[in-house]
Amino acid sequence: MMKTPITVLQELMVKFSQSPNYECVAQSGPQHLAVFEYRCAARGHVVSAKARSKKEAKQEAARLMLARLAAAGLDVPAPYAAPCSPCPPVVGDGDAVAAGCGAKSYKALLKELCQEYNLPGPEYTLEGDTGPAHARCFTARGAVGAHARIASATTKKAAQQLAAQQLYQYLRENLARLTEDFVEEDALARAHERAMERYVEARANAPHRPDLAQRVADYHLEEEQVNLGADALEAASPHAEPETELQVVAGALGLRDEWHSLPAEGGPLTLVRLVPTSPPLVFCARTREGAAAEAVSYLRLTMKFRGQK
Template sequence: MKTAVTVLQEMMIKMNKVPEYECIAQAGPQHQAMFEYRCKANGVTVTAIARSKKEAKQEAARIMLLQLDKCGLPVPPPFCHGGAPSQTLGPSTSTSSDQASSIGPLSSRSYVALLNELCEEYHLPAVEYELTADTGPPHARHFTISARMGMYERHATSTTKKAARQLAAEQLYTYLKGNLSRVTKDFVEDDALVRAHEKAMDRYVEAREDLAWRPNLGQKIADYHLGLLTHIDSEKHARALEALEACRELEAERALAAVVGALGLSVECYELGGDRGPLSVLCLTPTAPAVTLAARDPSTAAATALRYLRRSLAADPEPPL
């Protein structure tokens, strides 16, 4: 079977024309990059997004063939709409890969976010997404995602899970908006997207708080005991030193809780069993390098952690024992 690029090339040559391809965008990290290709032919311009340049080019050619078929040009199967069943709005519908491709690239509007906001505002059940199919060779995968809310379910297929999820969410959102228009007429999509963006930014800020404690790959092992000093600011440093002085008379566990709180950390305790009796393990989180201490009982482990903190936070820390 000929590829979409080959079929389009042969069609254009018969018309004394040549299709033009151009990679116009690349997004995402290197190991999950997404490429967007633009194709121009016979006065029509389409774009497609995929996980590789080759796949994006093939997808753009396939969308172009579908568009040329709409214009009345003789496009050979299976790159034409002939005999394709029309989509119906029942409790469960499905979108084939060709139908999903004919929609073109996804709009900048996140239908997953819109659907979540719609369900939250009108107290509808949460939407459940599920990967129902994964087909095709490694260089041309096709994923089918189902979006289910109560008895209503929509399926969509695309070359990436994210795109399929958005297509399924778009179908379900469009159906709900159309059939619940009487009660959702005051639902403003732009406001809903702003709310979704604000929630996403809040989660992003919370996630960024842990970045300060990511491991320093350039740190020498001999300097591991200085890890706290390289990850906390001067204000936390000063508060921790004050807490150490104020809690000298307190029991080890209470004093440790006060100092760790001043540093913005938390304490995790574990009890491990063994042939020689239980062992108390104490972890300070998040830290980089990880700070884990052990002793025969929680009180001794807390005292050991306090000694470590005193030496680490000292202006001129002593070398570790």
């Protein structure tokens, strides 16, 4: 079984009666695109690496340190003695948050370049993966029209980033006169702005999460609604059926009742839901009359409590 960079570095430092020092120095990006930066210090050398998880960032920092120590003349076992090639950025779903040893998201840059100069959009495919579970090597193919590049890395996204980097640099070099007005900083800013717009939109469309800090009586009704509901109940006939009474007070509160039937042991249950309410108000009984009575009782108690505050 192949040893991880952290294990190899630890064993190497034991020979010097020392231990590498790791520190998580930064976290950036929104929660669903978080990027962690780890710093590793050993034998007077300091390196840092970023990744989408603390574990990956720490492993990458250890790998970079092994390469640095090998370059300094220490006997580092293969394959970690190989020179450290530039690490591709590791990005989130929007390809706008760059991480890794580099500071650019080449997938974002390539996409912006293609959009600005009417090139076909980049396409990425996984060509293969090899190695044990703890040390996988992924090969990805990136293509823009007839141009394609293949790259390998320890993660799918990193392999795609490398392929995107090669394609981007090829296009910039061969279309230099045509793309001389392409500003990388502006392109990355546009990509980040679009990623944040998608994030905000996704949050807006996310399922409702009730505010658990609220009291039950504060969930649904404002003071003006309480007064309207109380007036409607007072005006209702004292002999009105519960369902009619519910419709009267719900209408005064700007709510509507939705009825459903739920199969249950001993016979179906009748459910009435008042909408729109947040969190949802649902009442249940064996009959429509019983469910309506439960709803009216709740509304009476709630409005009475709110009116006494």
